[in-house]
Amino acid sequence: MRLLDALVNARLRWTAITNRRDLAPRRDDRRIPVRVVGRRIEAHDNDVVSLRFAAVDGRALPAWRPGAHLDLELPSGRLRQYSLCGDPADTRTYRIAVRRIPDGDGGSAETHRAVEVGTTLFVRGPRNAFPFAVPGYGSPATRLRFVAGGIGITPILPMMRLAHSLRVDWTMLYTGRSRDALPFLDEVAGFGDRVTVRTDDRDGLPTGAELLRGVGPDTAVYCCGPAPMVGVIGAAVRGMPGVELHSERFSAPPIVNGTPFEVELARGGEVLAVPADRSVLDVLLAQRPDQPYSCRQGFCRTCKVRVLAGAPDHRDTVLTPAERAAGDLLACVSRCAGERLVLDL
Incomplete structure (x- = not known):
């Protein structure tokens, strides 16, 4: 297993690996090595492809319920979320489907271009932000x-x-x-x-x-x-x-009652202006394109950063009081209750 991890990780960008180093491990953050065992075009315009994954070691995959999704680690290091659309009773394979977005951020285009039958990847999860009762x-x-x-x-x-x-x-x-x-x-x-x-x-x-x-x-x-x-x-x-x-x-929620503020990156010294209608994550990505993120809706925690100074305006629904007290902030949705946040970046 260690050799397999090393081989797959070697294909990931060094910057993506280092930028994930501060993410706290969670029970549903387990990384599962999988191999693509099926690929099929699912729409007549050819813009949707489905992928089937099986565990590299042949074991049964973790159980899931309707509404669940996976985090898919792409060969470039990008981390993207896709809903599971197969049968929960099938314990040997997962199925996802990806629509190609030509003017998107590159995740869907990479999936269509670079992920073929036989490709080995890591997935995380499953976890469920859209539970079905x-x-x-x-x-x-x-x-x-x-x-x-x-x-x-x-x-x-x-x-x-x-x-x-x-x-x-x-x-x-x-x-x-x-x-x-x-x-x-x-x-x-x-x-x-x-x-x-x-x-x-x-x-x-x-x-x-x-x-x-x-x-x-x-x-x-x-x-x-x-x-x-x-x-x-x-x-x-x-x-x-x-x-x-x-x-x-599919998209990030609109910013409500946003006001402009600044973020200071403590390690590099840069001071970035965050407009009233843009998120901290948007501004960070313009400065540091390899900053990790995924859902952009405040529930997956991938974009979590540490606040060293300033008053956060938390707008997520997942961080615990202890995590907030420790300075954690989700850059995709949360803002500043004052004029400046100093981030441990």
């Missing part, structure tokens, strides 16, 4: 509505399968730019008339009322997709008494 098995709801936008189908698929196997009353609306852009259409079609597919090129941009048509009291809504879609659903649900909303979106 089934009616009658932990949820007071009596029915379910799933809404997926494009690649947002990935965490929804295992939820649909579980709801179907338990004979729960459920429906699903699947939306995207066009049918060619929608992955896993063949799997979704297997659920018959429980699923409605609508596309922007044929039906126009959806409203919250359209996405939630037929939803009544005692319904739990699970949605995943672009931030605008999740936003219109959230606005609609606020006017629907008795409807639960559970959501996951």
Whole structure:
């Protein structure tokens, strides 16, 4: 195992390794060496590829539940999160799907370009920031509505399968730019008339009322997709008494009540201006492109930094009081309650 770790780590950038040195170990941060055993194009526009992983040593993989995701360590050292979209009953393989984003930060393009059958990688997790509570098995709801936008189908698929196997009353609306852009259409079609597919090129941009048509009291809504879609659903649900909303979106949340401040990098001496509408992480990445990050939503902890001076404005939901007291701060969402933070960077 030590030899395998050394061989795989040799392919990672030195800067990525050193910049992870201060991350505190957590039980769900275990690194699992896996090999790609399956690769398949999942959308007709060729922009979505699914990957299947098996443990290098052939062992059973850690269990997971619908809504869970993996951290994938790419050959370059980039760390990216992808929802598990296979079957939790399959203890030997994990499946994820990745949409290629041409103007993104390079993670999806690298996955499409450099990760082939036979590639050896590390994954971390699984862990779950989008847990699924089934009616009658932990949820007071009596029915379910799933809404997926494009690649947002990935965490929804295992939820649909579980709801179907338990004979729960459920429906699903699947939306995207066009049918060619929608992955896993063949799997979704297997659920018959429980699923409605609508596309922007044929039906126009959806409203919250359209996405939630037929939803009544005692319904739990699970949605995943672009931030605008999740936003219109959230606005609609606020006017629907008795409807639960559970959501996951692709992008960082908008900054609310942001004010400008400065961050000082103690080791290098640089002082960086953080505008009211940008995060500490955004500004750090412009100065140090190898600064580690992943979810950009305040739950994975990858971007954690240590505050040496200043008053943090914590906006995450995962750091404990003890961690905050020790100076930990998540750079992707948290800010400064004063004029300057001094970071141990």
